[in-house]
Structures are given as structure tokens and as C-alpha cells.
Amino acid sequence: MTENRNENIDELLAKFFAPGQTEQVKRDLSDAERLFAEFPVPNPSLSVIEEIKQKINRRQKPVAFTAILAKTAVAAAVVVIVSAFLLQDIHREKSAEQSQNVSTASLTQVDTTIAALEKEAELLSGEFRAVSLNEDNGTSSLLSDSVGNVENEILDTELSFWKG
Amino acid sequence: MKMRNMAASEQIINIVCLAQKGDKDAFSRLVDLYSGRLYGYFYRLTYNRDDANELLSELFLKMFEKIGACRPETFEAWLFRTASNLFTDFLRTKKRREKLISHAQQDIKTEIEPEKTGDFLTDKLTVQLRKLEPEVAEIIVMRYYSQLSFEELAKLRGEPIGTVLSKVHRGIKKLKELMEQSDD
Numbered sequence: 001m002t003e004n005r006n007e008n009i010d011e012l013l014a015k016f017f018a019p020g021q022t023e024q025v026k027r028d029l030s031d032a033e034r035l036f037a038e039f040p041v042p043n044p045s046l047s048v049i050e051e052i053k054q055k056i057n058r059r060q061k062p063v064a065f066t067a068i069l070a071k072t073a074v075a076a077a078v079v080v081i082v083s084a085f086l087l088q089d090i091h092r093e094k095s096a097e098q099s100q101n102v103s104t105a106s107l108t109q110v111d112t113t114i115a116a117l118e119k120e121a122e123l124l125s126g127e128f129r130a131v132s133l134n135e136d137n138g139t140s141s142l143l144s145d146s147v148g149n150v151e152n153e154i155l156d157t158e159l160s161f162w163k164g
Numbered sequence: 165m166k167m168r169n170m171a172a173s174e175q176i177i178n179i180v181c182l183a184q185k186g187d188k189d190a191f192s193r194l195v196d197l198y199s200g201r202l203y204g205y206f207y208r209l210t211y212n213r214d215d216a217n218e219l220l221s222e223l224f225l226k227m228f229e230k231i232g233a234c235r236p237e238t239f240e241a242w243l244f245r246t247a248s249n250l251f252t253d254f255l256r257t258k259k260r261r262e263k264l265i266s267h268a269q270q271d272i273k274t275e276i277e278p279e280k281t282g283d284f285l286t287d288k289l290t291v292q293l294r295k296l297e298p299e300v301a302e303i304i305v306m307r308y309y310s311q312l313s314f315e316e317l318a319k320l321r322g323e324p325i326g327t328v329l330s331k332v333h334r335g336i337k338k339l340k341e342l343m344e345q346s347d348d
Contacts, residue, residue, distance in 0.1 A: 007313035016326050025333055032336040035343065036308045039289035044203040048217050049195060052224045056191050059228060 173237075180236040195224055202247055205309040208293070209251055209302060211284050219254060223247050244310040245320045248302070255298070292342040300335035307332055 009029070013022040176197070182190035202223060207216035226246055234242040293301045307317060314332075318325040 007315070012314060012329070016329055028333060028336045028340065031340055032304065033308065035289055035339070039287045041204040041207045044199050044217065044220060048220065049199055052195055052221050053192050055221070055225060056228050057188055
């Protein structure tokens, strides 16, 4: 039991036993080795060995299957991860495009409203100017109507006066 | 000696790598290389040729199925750990069966001889090994047949190296005493 591989038995025993003990322990290990050699176990029968080999040969190799399974699983995982990233990117681009469209449409609407309001404001300021200067540039029909009405009333009054 | 061991180790690593790729000849070579030592391990612990044959067959089939899980550099330790696990399962099943038989004996109150088949190993060493604690006997037998270092044995058993060394030494001392007493 002292002839084992990858082992320095002296060094090992020195770590765990007192200096006086190591030689005795080494002797005990050698004695055990000698005992096992003295009482050998018979070898397995050839028929048993052949039967084992036949059983192995009859079996399908599971190693290849598991390797394929592992490789497939890794490939599937990579595909899933990559597609998840791609989908995320597509969603991000789409939402950016949508928000851009929405903002353009709302800006156009605002522009139209502003233009209409500006026109109205212009008209109002024109009318206001006309009223304040007592002008009738034909844009204020209410004013011209009232003036016309007053003129007609004056004519009617004059005529009825002269008729008596 | 060390150079020869290194060459042998490299050869085994190559064979294991081939076996991992599914080479059936490599499996056959592993069976040839290890059947003697593993059979010795099982036969010495079970004392029964049929049980040893059955365990040996089961072990090599397990090796065939699970070889992809082992590192080629530590193949021997892996193989003997698998053997040790199989032996532990075997002992557990045997104890359960014996318990059932003893219960049945109590029930029917008759003497039934436990079934004994196959060749039994009855040499002096086996008789004395059976007197040791089963765990200690297993480590001693494992150490001899696996040719693993104490460090590898400690890793395999998940115990500190000092504990394994002390168990083996105490066991061997006891075994020597028992062998000497039986000579008288």
C-alpha cells in the first residue's frame, strides 16, 4: 500500500504522525499490501467479461445523444436570446417612428389653427381700424346698413314734412 | 517507475477520450484494463462470486452510460467512486432483504436458512476483514485495489486526508492482530 501513484508516502506520513511513528505506520501499510498479495482474489471469468462487452456493444451510445441534446439546447438558447434582443430593437424603432408621426400631425394641426386665428385677428383689426376712423370700406356691412337706414329715414321724414 | 506510470496515465486518458466519443473498442479496452481490480474489490467485499459478477456488470454498464460526465485525468477515481456507490446500494438492499426475511421468520416461527448461491470467498483474509467495521474494511480494500493515493481517497470519500489515513492505519493494525490471533 506504499507503492501507489502520485504520492510521496514519507512526506505524507511526516505531516500526520510523530517522527518515531512514521516508520511503524509505513511498515503496517506494507504488511497490508503483503496480506492482499498473499490471499489473491481470482480473476473474473472470461465469459462474464465477454458478456459485459456484448452488452456494451448492443447498447446505443447515450453520450452522443446527450452531447447533441446539449448542443441543441445551447443553440436554441442563443437563438432565443438574439431574437429577444432583435425584437426589443424593432419595438424601440417602431415606437420612435410612431411618436415622430404623432408629433408631426399635431404640429400641422397647431400650425393650421394658428393661421386661422391670425386671419381672424387680421380681419378684426381691419374692422376695428375702420370703425375707429369712421370708414366704410365695405368690410363692415352692419355699419353701412345702419347708415343706409338712417339716410332712408331722413328722406322719409323730409317727404312727409313737405306733404304736410 | 514514475515515467512508466505517467505513460500509463496518458494511455488511459487517451482511451477514456476515445470512449467518450463513443468508440466501442475503447470501452472494451477499459473493461480489460479494470475488470481484474474491480472484480477483486467487489469479491473481497461481498465474499460472493455471483454478487461480484453482477456488480461488475452493473458498474461497466454505468460507466458506458455516464463516462461523458467524468474528467479523463481523474477517470480511475471516478470509476472507483461509482463502484463504491454501487456497493453501498448493494449493502442497503441486502440489509433490507435480510430484515424482511427475519420478520418473516418471526411471523411463521420456523427456521429458514438464508438463500446462499454461488461461490463464496472464505479465505483467512476475508474472514478477518469481515470482523472490521464495514466502512474501514471498505477503505482498506479500496486502497489496495484502486491504487489511489490517500489524497484521492480522501477526495473520493469527502473526508479530510488525515481522517482517511488514520482509519486505514487503525484498520490495518486491527487486521494484523486478527490475522495473528487466527494463526494461533
